[in-house]
Amino acid sequence: MEKILSVSGLQKSYVTKGNTYPVLKGVSMEMNRGEFVAVMGPSGSGKTTLLNIVSGFLSADSGNVKVGSVDMLHTDKEKQAEIRSSILGFIFQDFMLIDGLTVQENIFLPQIIAKKPVADMEGKTRGLLCAFGIEDISGKYPGELSGGQKQRVAIARALSNEPLLILADEPTGNLDSKSSNAVIEAFLFAKEQLGATVLMVTHDAIAASHADRVIALSDGMVVRELVRQKEQRQFMNDILEFLKIVEVGQ
């Protein structure tokens, strides 16, 4: 199994007004190629901090993060942006589509940044538009799309660069249940048909129940790892049970 993400002994504190607040207290986790993993945990448990360190946006106090063969924590800052654009794909809660660009142009963007040849770019984008069933909106602007459509465009954009790893922060956070389902379907399609590896931070137990594994954080530590069951309902029950325990324990 090819290892795509390897996080070990990650520690991070924030210093505010002279006080030090430990947020990650030795987090370790791994992901193999093609896995869809959800990170869950109560508000403030360190989920977004973990994602920001994995992507190199934030430094850590100690520990290691490897994406493929790249050491994310010890790469010089100048190179980091370039590396990020070539091996990572991002999906945000509020989509972060560029309003002045069409759907197709938004999907071009990571490929332009990664200096992909134009012919490859057009072919790749066409393939993704078809795969996600959004060919008919390729000339529209983000302001003309529904939330679910925007998020599907954001997923296609994140995949356009063929990243090793996709990082998604609350991708269903602002969506109604129909649009959330469309997003999860798009993730499953990306995983099953395109071999994508996806790490998703979420509060949404339904979204998480479609992942292969749930890494459960509480108070800056991995307190549990839930592995997908044959029965999705059982997996969902395990997730809800975990959430109940950590939220009561706060």
Ligand SMILES: Nc1ncnc2c1ncn2[C@@H]1O[C@H](COP(=O)(O)OP(=O)(O)OP(=O)(O)O)[C@@H](O)[C@H]1O
């Ligand atoms: N830049 C910062 N400076 C100081 N404290 C911070 C900073 N960013 C986050 N924190 C604090 O660190 C803790 C963890 O934050 P983080 O955003 O990682 O949690 P989270 O699990 O993603 O929460 P949520 O589910 O609410 O998004 C919180 O208590 C937060 O207030």
